[in-house]
Amino acid sequence: MSMQDAASGVALWRQVADGIERGIADGRFAAGERLPGETEIAETYRVNRHTVRRALATLAERGLVRAERGSGTYVEAPRLAYPLRSRTRFSEIVGAGGREPRGQLIGASEEPATRELARQLGLKAGTPLVRIEALRLADRTPICIGTTWLAAERFPDAGRVYERARSTTKLLAHYGVRDYRRASTRVTAAIVDATDAIRLDLALGRPVLVVDSTDVDADGAPLLTTRARFAAERVEFLVENG
Amino acid sequence: MSMQDAASGVALWRQVADGIERGIADGRFAAGERLPGETEIAETYRVNRHTVRRALATLAERGLVRAERGSGTYVEAPRLAYPLRSRTRFSEIVGAGGREPRGQLIGASEEPATRELARQLGLKAGTPLVRIEALRLADRTPICIGTTWLAAERFPDAGRVYERARSTTKLLAHYGVRDYRRASTRVTAAIVDATDAIRLDLALGRPVLVVDSTDVDADGAPLLTTRARFAAERVEFLVENG
DNA sequence: TCAAGTTGTCTATGTTAATAGACAACTTGA
DNA sequence: TCAAGTTGTCTATTAACATAGACAACTTGA
Known part of the structure; x- marks a missing residue:
């Protein structure tokens, strides 16, 4: 963690992952849609691209998103x-x-x-x-x-x-x-x-x-x-x- | 983090703090009661005493518990x-x-x-x-x-x-x-x-x-x-x- | 009074999280 | 075909997390 993390005890990559998941849950990112690029996400969360990658990796592992090299990262889920x-x-x-x-x-x-x-x-x-x-x-x-x-x-x-x-x-x-x-x-x-x-x-x-x-x-x-x-x-x- | 943390993205001290808070919320630790000693908590969570201290510090800051030197840590809250x-x-x-x-x-x-x-x-x-x-x-x-x-x-x-x-x-x-x-x-x-x-x-x-x-x-x-x-x-x- | 048990503080060290930069591999649309 | 934009992988460095041990300061009950 660092800088903007106010000692929350929650890793930045985790906060980003939660943010994206929330976006999926409340429909800002619809199923099948393409997420913003890693660089763009990094900018909006004011975080390093590597941190975003870690967040996306955990979401991918849980089957919420799917990354396609050269193209983008896409949403999978409903509720x-x-x-x-x-x-x-x-x-x-x-x-x-x-x-x-x-x-x-x-x-x-x-x-x-x-x-x-x-x-x-x-x-x-x-x-x-x-x-x-x-x-x-x-x-x-x-x-x-x-x-x-x-x-x-x-x-x-x-x-x-x-x-x-x-x-x-x-x-x-x-x-x-x-x-x-x-x-x-x-x-x-x-x-x-x-x-x-x-x-x-x-x-x-x-x-x-x-x-x-x-x-x-x-x-x-x-x-x-x-x-x-x-x-x-x-x-x-x-x-x-x- | 280390060992038993399965890369959850949540710091150990935070997990301990949440556990204690949950204990307070569901009545395992009643208001006014004394919590187990720091050493005992450390043992139950299989964590270093310093980690427990950090957890208790955040709970104290939020007014959920109050530490008394030489005596113990006591619960404050309801719902x-x-x-x-x-x-x-x-x-x-x-x-x-x-x-x-x-x-x-x-x-x-x-x-x-x-x-x-x-x-x-x-x-x-x-x-x-x-x-x-x-x-x-x-x-x-x-x-x-x-x-x-x-x-x-x-x-x-x-x-x-x-x-x-x-x-x-x-x-x-x-x-x-x-x-x-x-x-x-x-x-x-x-x-x-x-x-x-x-x-x-x-x-x-x-x-x-x-x-x-x-x-x-x-x-x-x-x-x-x-x-x-x-x-x-x-x-x-x-x-x-x- | 004193021993046992408590919280408070210090030093030290290894591990994980996060940043930074560079470049490869691939996709897409002009 | 090619340029722009994407994800994938590598190295390096700094800050935060977690452990370990020792001891001071204080409370409690025998």
Whole structure:
């Protein structure tokens, strides 16, 4: 780093890469379009051309752009529209975008409910819960990692069931839950942590949307609560206003 | 950087600082509590004590923690609950949290509507718009920066009006709009850009929640559209599910 | 009072980030 | 065909990051 870097702890090449990525995300650089030349980018960011090259190299590695020698660097990507409503189903949302939804079990375990989890599920603290960690993809692109907690008594062996079903909707159906809906949703953002970064195929330091939600059955009784981390650069939440 | 840094473009001290901040944000370190010692933190992050010291120094500078020589380092902070519903008023939300809402005009200008803005406001592309850039605070803490567009014909001089009113609700009231509601809300996250970072008093590389919203009057006619950037570490959105 | 544990400060050294300049290899349009 | 503009690769130098070790200054509880 140097000069104009106000000791941010973020390398210049990374700032440039983020800037270009933002440009792609918000449409200033459309898919298929040619980016400005390396020299021009270097000028706009007031940075050395080598620094720009490093930024572009990381974007190319992540498949966001593609460099063509002698010609220029071209854009590759879009973003998944993800409505947050009462009826929220990952598979339906992804399917609606013409993409293939997939779920992949990372791990399942049993653990007692903390005070917070118990409150959300309407149980007593210490009640045994099943904790399921799952990765969700659209085609082959990782979208989010969700940690889900369910009461172990009502949903015994939920981990193994999810492994086969690969879908929350199907998991619940297996236990006779025909319908369910979103009771509460909290959204904030954070920086991806190291393990999530690997599974989401996300560079360290990228933002994630953190969604805490609780689903209830038709009678309003809590079924499960989830903390999901979405790769911010791949989704856009749509909030429905009633 | 070195060793365990997988060329992330984010300095180790910054990663440690983010980790601790996350710990504070999600309650692992409660306000007033003492953090683990510098040596212990260094061990958990597998990093030199000097690197931890740098991380703590930046957190201290931002007022998140306070170091006491010979004793330890202590936590200072909380987070604003921000409901996203049909009736969304910054002033009411902040006031409900027992804090003083403030608005501060950054700048106002006129510009023609892009296709996208025109669509959201139900106007023709090229229609003159007033663009207002404003910073919103709770007590003295910057919460978000919002860029708002309104039709120049219906809201002439809106910039100057906002400057005096310091509130969107009051601005609309000035033009005879008694009631309005949120018609659409889209949420995603990004990394703060350099200019926003300064105004939000946010370190470079921190995440922001980006909210695109459109407000309509009682008859459903679009009044204004806004793109707001919230300091993610200072707010938590609550999504109401109807 | 004192020992153990804490933050604060100093020196030293190797690694990575960023700049600078030059030129090769290639594409495109005049 | 050729000139202008592009990406790719090399060498060299300076600033920032990170590690290592030692010790001072201070707080706390036994």
